[in-house]
Amino acid sequence: MLCGGSRVLQHLSDHNHHNSIGLGLGFCGAKIVQLSSFFLRPSQAMAKSHHFSRKLRQRMISSFGSHCRTSGEVPILHNCFSQREDDPELPVEGLSPVSGGIVALGKFDALHIGHRELTIQASRIGAPYLLSFVGMAEVLGWEPRAPIVAKCDRQRVLTSWASYCGDRAPEEYEIEFASVRHLTPRQFVEKLSKELRVCGVVAGENYRFGYKASGDASELVRLCEECGITACIINSVMDMKQGSAKRDSGDSKDRGQVSSTRVRQALAAGDMRYVSELLGRAHRLILRVRTQDMPSERMISVPRSSILNLPPGIGIYKACLLLVGDESSVPCTVVVDTSNIHVETEEVRLCNLDWSQEFRLVSVEFG
Numbered sequence: 001m002l003c004g005g006s007r008v009l010q011h012l013s014d015h016n017h018h019n020s021i022g023l024g025l026g027f028c029g030a031k032i033v034q035l036s037s038f039f040l041r042p043s044q045a046m047a048k049s050h051h052f053s054r055k056l057r058q059r060m061i062s063s064f065g066s067h068c069r070t071s072g073e074v075p076i077l078h079n080c081f082s083q084r085e086d087d088p089e090l091p092v093e094g095l096s097p098v099s100g101g102i103v104a105l106g107k108f109d110a111l112h113i114g115h116r117e118l119t120i121q122a123s124r125i126g127a128p129y130l131l132s133f134v135g136m137a138e139v140l141g142w143e144p145r146a147p148i149v150a151k152c153d154r155q156r157v158l159t160s161w162a163s164y165c166g167d168r169a170p171e172e173y174e175i176e177f178a179s180v181r182h183l184t185p186r187q188f189v190e191k192l193s194k195e196l197r198v199c200g201v202v203a204g205e206n207y208r209f210g211y212k213a214s215g216d217a218s219e220l221v222r223l224c225e226e227c228g229i230t231a232c233i234i235n236s237v238m239d240m241k242q243g244s245a246k247r248d249s250g251d252s253k254d255r256g257q258v259s260s261t262r263v264r265q266a267l268a269a270g271d272m273r274y275v276s277e278l279l280g281r282a283h284r285l286i287l288r289v290r291t292q293d294m295p296s297e298r299m300i301s302v303p304r305s306s307i308l309n310l311p312p313g314i315g316i317y318k319a320c321l322l323l324v325g326d327e328s329s330v331p332c333t334v335v336v337d338t339s340n341i342h343v344e345t346e347e348v349r350l351c352n353l354d355w356s357q358e359f360r361l362v363s364v365e366f367g
Contacts, residue, residue: 050163099174099197101127102230105207105220108132108172110148110260111157113280114204114237115349116164121234123165129198130158130170132175148263150286150309152361160281167282185215186223193227200230206257207233241274270313272366285311285334287341290359299342300362311336312366319367324360334364 019275102125104118108330115130122128137144149157154172162169182189188210198221201224209215217233224231236257258278266274267283275283286308300322304311314336321329322343335342343364 019203045186061356096173096196097171098131100199101129102202103129103173103192103196103198104170104198104202105131105132105201107260110263110279111154112260112278114258116161117237117282118202118204119161119170120164121195122200122234123168123170125200125202125230125232128165128168128170132172132174133180134174136177139178139181139222145287146307146310148260148267150284152285152308153286153363157281170308182211185210185219187189188215189220189223189227191228193224198229200232200304202232202234204236204257206236206255215268226319239278241277264310267310269314270315270317272312272317275312275366277297282367283312285309285341285364285366287343287364288359289362298345301340304339304341307341308361311341314338317366321365321367323365325362329365334366 072338102122104115104122106118108115108116108130119128119130136142142143158172180191183191192201201220203217203220205217207217207220209220221231221233227349236255238256239258239262263275264276266272266278272283287300287302288306288308289300289302293300293306294303315336317336320334320343322332322345330345331347332343332345335344340365342363
């Protein structure tokens, strides 16, 4: 991994060419300076047990080329790397789980293709992490709402991103929102640098942070420079769906970028093809099913209180897949009404599956 220095990435400039990414969606292009070569002293891998097995020491020398990547490749960030003297030796004990890593900053409710792009860029610098805040709704008094991705399903999604991140799946690190809510922008960056000991951060151009969202991306760059860590600011991944500009998300900050709000709206409209484009994968609904939730041998019917994440809007959804544990996927039709979720298969008798436990978690993927 590359430990950040005093030079930081500035905003990628707009460019009139857009490289394609995902399913018909584009990454907002830029004039690109590609890292042509770099050399590292061997750095030690981070142990999953929250501690390094050896003391962290590393140094890099970088040289940059000035050519653009070929069409179809994701743009690589420029000026994201810098040269600095070896870090002083760090104590092995007491390091945070993200120490030495590169953290992507944002709200990661949907884990959509914009979030994936943040982790791709983080992985090009070092070990990628998603820094998530928990308990925001309770602290800010927001109305409770179902997550887009079930908590028990997040690791599966992150693992699926490994192929985009150099065969290294990003990990998620959670911080209680109450512990950082009142931090100024400077205090927040100092927490990242001094307490969490990260080497760098990656954020989108619209990122806000600090008490009452008083800090923006340019201030993040400046403060990270002062704290001696790398800051990479990337252009938003834009929603390239035809006619998407006509969709009013109700968010004054919405300039057409992929967002969790757009995913929620697409789910509510039952537009599952659009949802898949925004997520970069099929939406997966997780159900908590008991034996009494099977009114017939080919049907599951559960109340909305038994679903672990956000379902699509009321309607009938064909060409879906039912997944029960490690068993093969089963074609099914899903009916969503005001009170229940009904899943019906045509070929497989669900009563033949193992229902020895009190309940099972069952997944439904929407085609």
